[in-house]
Amino acid sequence: MLHIPLLRQGQPYRSLEVARLPHYSTGETVVEVSQANAGLIRRDLLDQEAGRRALAAFSVADLLQMCAHAAEHFMSDALPVGEEAQTPDDYVRQLSATTGLPHVLVRKNMEKIRGVLAEMGNVLDGLTRSLDLKILDAGFGEANGHALSFYPRAESLGVVLPSNSPGVHSLWIPAFALKTALNLKPGSAEPWTPYRIIQALIRAGAPREAFGFYPTDHTGSGEILRHCGRGMIFGDTASTAIWKDYPGVEVHGPGYSKIIIGLDRVDEWEKHLDVLVASIAENGGRSCINASSVWVPARGAEIAEALADRLSRIVPRAADDDQALLAPFANPKAAVSINASIDQALEQSGARDVTAAHRAGDRLVTWQGSSYLLPTVVLCETPEHPLANREFLFPFASVVEVNQEAMLDVMGPSLVVTAITSDQQLIRRLVASPHVDRLNLGSVPTCKVSWDQPHEGNLFEHLYGRRAFQHTGAA
Amino acid sequence: MINEEETQEKRAESSIENLDAWVREIIQWHFNPATGCPFWLDYAERLGWDPRREIQGYGDLGRFGFFQDEWLRGGPVRRWVPRGFADRPVYVFETGGSTGVPKSRISVEDFRVDYELFSRTLPSEFFPPGSDWLSLGPTGPRRLRLAIEHLAQFRSGICFMVDLDPRWVIKLIKMGQPKMAEVYKQHVIEQALTILRAHENVRCLFTTPKLLEALCEKISLKKAGVTGVFCGGTEMTPQFHRFAVEELLEGAYFAPTYGNTLMGLAVHKPRRPGDDYAIIYYPPGPRALIEVVDPDDPERVVGYGETGRVRLTTLTREFFMPRFLERDEAEREPPCEHFPWDGVRNVRPFSRLQANVVEGVY
Structure with a gap:
């Protein structure tokens, strides 16, 4: 042995x-x-x-x-x-x-x-x-x-x-x-x-x-x-x-990494969809630098739908498949618990699992004897919803629509923030925020790391x- | 000619006969209105059958079901005092109690008897009669408070005491104050060092595994003159056993024990090459028995070498505790040369895995 x-x-x-x-x-x-x-x-x-x-x-x-x-x-x-x-x-x-x-x-x-x-x-x-x-x-x-x-x-x-x-x-x-x-x-x-x-x-x-x-x-x-x-x-x-x-x-601890799209750029969100998808799903969604939420001042429902469409194409594959993007849970009980925790939170009004309509069955699946949680996008009506700012060990993200002025006050600490905006006032507030550890200005995936920067x-x-x-x- | 196996078998048979006789004696005592305690006499009234008539051996104790530790929490504690000891000074010892009401057990002489029996297992070469002891560990409401001192005195020694309050340590850790817990531990160790440096005749040490480690980080036991270490109070793993022997003890004798206020003191079978530092305990039969049972069917004793939950039975005139399911698990060990009854191997906390949602990735 x-x-x-x-x-x-x-x-x-x-x-x-x-x-x-x-x-x-x-x-x-x-x-x-x-x-x-x-x-x-x-x-x-x-x-x-x-x-x-x-x-x-x-x-x-x-x-x-x-x-x-x-x-x-x-x-x-x-x-x-x-x-x-x-x-x-x-x-x-x-x-x-x-x-x-x-x-x-x-x-x-x-x-x-x-x-x-x-x-x-x-x-x-x-x-x-x-x-x-x-x-x-x-x-x-x-x-x-x-x-x-x-x-x-x-x-x-x-x-x-x-x-x-x-x-x-x-x-x-x-x-x-x-x-x-x-x-x-x-x-x-x-x-x-x-x-x-x-x-x-x-x-x-x-x-x-x-x-x-x-x-x-x-x-x-x-x-x-x-x-x-x-x-x-x-x-x-x-x-x-x-x-x-x-x-x-x-x-x-947990990263609670985020993508913010400013009011000045939110109408061009489709241009940044690849960055959003990569931020959420790269590395199986298992890193603290994966985005676990997307914060926008408008068009949240459209963005959530588009993300759900893209992420729901990610399915379990064999460990040695070069297209594999999703990791099974080595401990199946953890998958069951996380899934139950999400379902329980969804019982509270104000949030919807947008990916549910894009997949054939449940979020928790068994494939070739292993447990997987399929990528999940939850649209939250308010930042107070219990799923608005959560992080799990699989590709999971909330999309939260919130007034831009209030955004930084309600989104909590973040390991990484990718801010897609040219709004100087918003940028100044982000730069001054003690709750943002790593800051990417522009369309940069949250999980793209420059190793000469502190972490x-x-x-x-x-x-x-x-x-x-x-x-x-x-x- | 009788070979060794047959001898062991005969000893086992005779121990079963002795055990059954002892059970009858204990049952007669505890269920006799003149000598029994109020708890068991009341209990017997509700049974609808007479234990003194129907319990004829150890196997019949199953008729009592399982002893519930809740019975020992709260008062009146005098319901546990046998009438046969009504005119004797009574001690009360506690176990547990980090949160809520601790379990209480009364005692008159048992702790002395248990520790005198245990004393016979300590080699004089390493625990020299007449040498002094240091007790470094929990005292307060625990039996150890008096038991270690009695052991020292029984071996013609004097016992120095340094107290550690485990309830406070647990509280500090729950309060998220690991640093303060460490400071407290060092406070305890410093007191032990002072005693060891000031009193040259201390050859024997009682302590817990963690305090032994902490002490040996500060002092060489050999240089301090300690030749025998009696260790107990918490779980010990084979790896800890090996670590202690190879890296802490510097040739001092190591006597690990398993026990608690409810049962008494189970002694460790002397270590032999090939045991791989397994810690094998034998209870002080027939005063106490340890069995290993199927956790899903605690009536069933598991096979030798199999893992199960520890079931304790205490059979003394002071305390009758039939078939208590302990919060420990272990492997069942067959009788051996010194102990013609079952033992337990590698006792550790009994745990069933619980699922937890882990928040976050990291």
């Missing part, structure tokens, strides 16, 4: 406690994943200095070089997964088997990860606003005639990861290039990607001590976040709530502090 061990400062450790990950369709065990007990994690984290020390032996330039090599290893090499070798094709099949993600989407995410590794210099350039990275090696230096000194805020970065989409792993990789050791808790159904990234970096020459890999339970996750100097957690509202005010932990906080600033610094040269 394929087994994924823990990595304790890079050294494999086989736990007596394992999680058996089933194939989403057959239910057969695909892999056994060692589980770390919380005390073991805490004990390892007593010596985080080892990881930092190992990375300090390299310059940032060296680490960027390693990232570039790792990009190729990740894409092309057979890399260790436990005691076995995992080819890129194995990785695609295995990841698909435990998450349901179609092969074509896995490959797209692979390409994202490759891109971030290969372009790590540009990523850091964006995050540090073109800082001379030698300053991080020396700890101080000069830029534009000003003395600068940065200090690491933590020995390591602890990350509690999700299972929804492999692309999310692009967000923590820059920490390695920023000389920060990593302690990762993978998503329960997706240990594959972080393990493979670590192995690609090790093959590229990265010191093993820089990596902790701890599949674990809720308690173990908490230990990672509490005891690494800096942390990131990805999860649903319930699991991330307690970390909202915890110093040093960045919370990546829910700037990782460099999360990991490094700047101190006041003066230097006479005689120290």
Whole structure:
């Protein structure tokens, strides 16, 4: 049986406690994943200095070089997964088997990860606003005639990861290039990607001590976040709530990403339909950067109908079908619960499942033994309707018609807003809004990411502090 | 010549005979108006049959149905005091109680008897008679408050106590205050460190798995002179067992236990190569029995090696608790050399999966 061990400062450790990950369709065990007990994690984290020390032996330039090599290893090499070798094709099949993600989407995410590794210099350039990275090696230096000194805020970065989409792993990789050791808790159904990234970096020459890999339970996750100097957690509202005010932990909860069409552009909505569809449905609708609602000041019903027409053409296909866009639910109960939750909300007046008329049967379908939720567009008459601002793990979007003046006040926080408008007043309000994290002005899909831009906080600033610094040269 | 298997079989048969005799004795006591407690005497009046006549062995206890833990919540607690102990000092111990009314159990001598029996299983090499103890864990309304101290005294030692209030820890976590829970844990650990540094004769430690981990993050047990660790109070997994042996204990003896205020103390079968750090407990028969039953048909005991829900029965003169369905599950373990009755392997919380709607993707 394929087994994924823990990595304790890079050294494999086989736990007596394992999680058996089933194939989403057959239910057969695909892999056994060692589980770390919380005390073991805490004990390892007593010596985080080892990881930092190992990375300090390299310059940032060296680490960027390693990232570039790792990009190729990740894409092309057979890399260790436990005691076995995992080819890129194995990785695609295995990841698909435990998450349901179609092969074509896995490959797209692979390409994202490759891109971030290969372009790590540009990523850091964006995050540090073109800082001379030698300053991080020396700890101080000069830029534009000003003395600068940065200090690491933590020995390591602890990350509690999700299972929804492999692309999310692009967000923590820059920490390695920023000389920060990593302690990762993978998503329960997706240990594959972080393990493979670590192995690609090790093959590229990265010191093993820089990596902790701890599949674990809720308690173990908490230990990672509490005891690494800096942390990131990805999860649903319930699991991330307690970390909202915890110093040093960045919370990546639901995105509630949106598309806004201004009154000045709403009559040309058909021109932007492809962008709307892509924003909602790309990557199986499984990312926090997928749009989960479309906010318009007029013509909501027409837009909802057109979206429903387009999205209802997306149907379940085989995992290895290149046209596959929809992922089955690895846990069928989750699909049943989400479906029931939507139906229950629709019982409340003021909302209509527009896609219902475009599909032959129910939203929840079983196809070749697996559970799928078919793309769903709900037209909401008011922003107060419980479905107006929801996010689910499949292509789901509400279309909300609301007065443009009131729009920003009622639409709540958003990870991504794509604003299709030239209305300067609306743009000024969006730019000034503390509730908009990533802002795309123009017809840009919400899920189009520019990796030199920060994501829910700037990782460099999360990991490094700047101190006041003066230097006479005689120290 | 009698081989080992036959010997074990004979011991098992004799233990069943002993158990049945013990059941009859206990039933006579609890359902005798002169010695029984008001709860069971009232209960018997409603039965329509006389337990003293009709319960002749352990198998007959099924006629009582299942003991309901709700019976132990709230008062009057004196309804549980057997009339036979009317003139004795009575203790009350609680279990649960993080929310709502805790379960209460009265005790007179049982905690002493249980811990004296347990004492026999502790190797003197690692728990030296005359050495002192540190009890680092829950005290307050729990039996441990007196039991550990009695164990130390029974072994001619003195027991230092550091208290941890688990109800407060649970409340802090529910309040979304994990940091405060951590601060509280460190407060507890600091007190333990002070004692270990100030008192050289402490060789024996009682603590919970989490506090053992936390303590070992701050101090080497070996350097502190601790040679025996008695661990209990919460679930222990084989992985924790291995982690403790390989990375925390530095050669100290590890005695994991399973038990609660209602049952007593089940001891761990000594670890052997090949056990793979499985934690196998045997109850203190015939005073208490543990069975593993089918969760959907709790009348049915599952086969050896099979998983099921834990069913406890307590049979002492102080407390009669037939067939209580515990909130734990385990594998059924066959009798062994030291214990000619069933044991349980790898006890953990009993859980049936509930479907939850997850809000959001991430």
